Amino acid sequence: MTNNPLGRIIPQQPPIEPQSDAHALKSRLEWGEPAFTILDVRDRSTYNDGHIMGAMAMPIEDLVDRASSSLEKSRDIYVYGAGDEQTSQAVNLLRSAGFERVSELKGGLAAWKAIGGPTEGIIESRTPAGADDYNVVSRMQNHLENQRKEV
Template identity: 80%
Template structure:
C-alpha cells in the first residue's frame, strides 16, 4: 500500500470528507471548542480537546506522526490550535478551514445534541439522491 502524502498545513473540508468517504485509516479529527459547544454538535468521529487543554491531552494520547485535522470556533482559534500542536512536536497537523460550518455546508456527517434534533435530509435514505448530492457538494466553494 502506498504511503499517504503529507497533509497540508491548512485543509479544505472536501479533503477531509474524501478521506472519510474512502475509509482512509490513521488520522484524527480534533475539536478544540469548549465541551458544551462540542456536545451540541460536532464533526462525526471528532475528539473533544478544548484548546486550553489541547497539548496536555494530545501529547500522551496521540502519536506525533499521526495525521491530525483540527478545528475550532473560528479560523483564528483553529490556526492557534494547529500551531500549538506543531510547537509540541506533532508533525502532520492541518487546520480545517471553515470548521463545522464549512463541514455542514458540504453535507459532512455530524452528531451531537442539537444535530440529533435536525430532521433527516432527502438524501439520507435514498442512494440516488445521495450520489446526486455528493456530486453537487464536490463543486461547492466553502
C-alpha cells in the same frame, strides 16, 4: 518492494496539507481511510451541542497534554475551533509540541455542514439525517461528485 500490496488497486491519499477545506476532509472520510483524527478544540459544552461526526473533544486549554498522551506525533490530524483564529492557535500549539502532520480545517463546523458533512450532538440530533447518511451507494455517488468539483 512496496509495503502497500493494494497500491495498484487503492491509490494513496495525498499528504495532509497545512490547511484543508471541508471537501478534502469529507473526501478522506468517504474514502474510508482510517489513519487520521479530527480534533474539536472548542469548549466542551459547544462540542456537546454539535460537532463533526467522529471528532474528538480536546478543548484548547488542555489540548497539548491530552493530544500528547493519546495521539502519535506522526498521525494526520485535522483541527477546527470556534473560528479560524482559534483553529490556527491550536494547530500552532500542536506543531510546537512536535506533531508533524496537522491541518487547519478552514471554516470549521460551518463549512463542514455547508457541504453536508455528517454531524452529531445535542442540537445536531434534532436535525434529520441527510439522504445519504445511511446509504452507502448514495455516499459513493456523492464522493464521486465531490472528486469532480473544483476546490
